[in-house]
Amino acid sequence: MRQGRCWTVLALVALAGCGGTTSVGEPDPSAAGPEEAALKAVSVGDASALARWSGALVLPSWLPVEGRSLTAWTMDWWRWISAIPADQNPEFDLAVCDVDQPDQVFFFPPFAGGSYTKTCTVRFGRPVLFAAQAVINDYPCPDPNFQPPPGQTLEEFLREGAVGFNDAFPLLSLTVDGRSIDIGQHRDTSPLFYFQADPSLVGLPLDPCLTGTSQPGVSDGWWIFALFAPGDHTVVATITKPGGGPPVVRTLNVHVVRGNHED
Numbered sequence: 001m002r003q004g005r006c007w008t009v010l011a012l013v014a015l016a017g018c019g020g021t022t023s024v025g026e027p028d029p030s031a032a033g034p035e036e037a038a039l040k041a042v043s044v045g046d047a048s049a050l051a052r053w054s055g056a057l058v059l060p061s062w063l064p065v066e067g068r069s070l071t072a073w074t075m076d077w078w079r080w081i082s083a084i085p086a087d088q089n090p091e092f093d094l095a096v097c098d099v100d101q102p103d104q105v106f107f108f109p110p111f112a113g114g115s116y117t118k119t120c121t122v123r124f125g126r127p128v129l130f131a132a133q134a135v136i137n138d139y140p141c142p143d144p145n146f147q148p149p150p151g152q153t154l155e156e157f158l159r160e161g162a163v164g165f166n167d168a169f170p171l172l173s174l175t176v177d178g179r180s181i182d183i184g185q186h187r188d189t190s191p192l193f194y195f196q197a198d199p200s201l202v203g204l205p206l207d208p209c210l211t212g213t214s215q216p217g218v219s220d221g222w223w224i225f226a227l228f229a230p231g232d233h234t235v236v237a238t239i240t241k242p243g244g245g246p247p248v249v250r251t252l253n254v255h256v257v258r259g260n261h262e263d
Contacts, residue, residue: 058176059225061186065127066104071190073129074223077107078136079195082210086200094118105129105225108252112206119253124230128254132183132237133172134221137162138195141209155192158218163189166220168242175236183222190219228256 061070080100081091090096090109097109097120106128111118122128137158140146148157166187174181199212209215235252 057227058181059127059227061188061223063225065225070188070223070225073105073225074131074134074188074219074221075190075193075195076102077129077131078193078217078219080107081110082195082197082201085198086204089198089201091206097121111250115249117251117253119255121255121257122228124228124256124258127225127227130224130226130235130252132174132186132222132224133166133169133239134219134223135162135165136195136207136217136219137165138207138209138215138217140211140215146209154216155218158192158216159189159220162218162220166222169239172222172240173238177233177235181224183224186222186224188219188221188223192216192218228254230256230258232256 059065063070065073080102081089084090084099086092088096088099090099091112094111094116097118099109101107104127106120106122106126108120108128108130109118110131139154139158148154152160172183174183194214194216196214197207197210197212201207202210202212204210233254233256235254237250237252239248239250241248
């Protein structure tokens with residue numbers, strides 16, 4: 001598989017609005033606290049309910065966001081970042097965040113580099129999607145041997161390569177405002193889906209398999225949706241590279257505001 005686009009994109013999030021970070025699992029049906037109310041508000045897109053909430057929440061991977069699954073959003077995340085022209089693409093500019101963002105959620109952009117620090121401003125109540133480590137295995141590629149063997153479907157072939165690449169990362173750790181987050185339950189592998197890269201990305205080292213036309217791919221990675229309380233938050237992702245060497249450390253600064261432009 002091609003490895004040029006294995007974005008160890010910075011990742012997670014959660015809000016430390018109440019002095020800590022909360023990671024929510026399956027809700028207790030006998031409880032109806034603020035976390036359960038926030039989860040329900042996120043799943044149905046109830047902005048008024050979210051505006052009254054001020055907790056710290058990492059969304060469980062099974063929770064629909066705006067009525068859609070995590071997998072559906074991750075596929076749209078790849079379609080989004082792939083369609084942005086190179087001269088506007090946030091993965092080439094640490095200062096860029098808001099380019100063709102969807103209305104319902106915020107896609108935190110990647111950066112094509114090793115260790116880095118990136119800062120984005122996000123409106124309060126808008127769920128944010130991050131990839132702690134993600135790869136898209138796309139087809140076709142210039143290598144004529146990049147083909148599924150007899151008896152294997154293209155989807156199986158691409159999934160095997162994407163999952164195998166990420167399995168080579170022996171360590172992936174994440175902290176939110178200094179607190180460790182267990183992201184073991186947040187791995188997601190997509191089915192075969194189609195995306196189209198902007199022609200300006202074709203031929204760049206980013207991904208030699210991009211064609212500029214509709215093409216299939218399979219994504220695998222550790223994806224997290226989170227909801228932030230107003231204020232400033234720091235997320236640090238540490239990735240051990242295959243074969244050893246110094247780890248890659250990416251720092252994400254998230255500034256959450258109550259309106260579009262004001263604190």
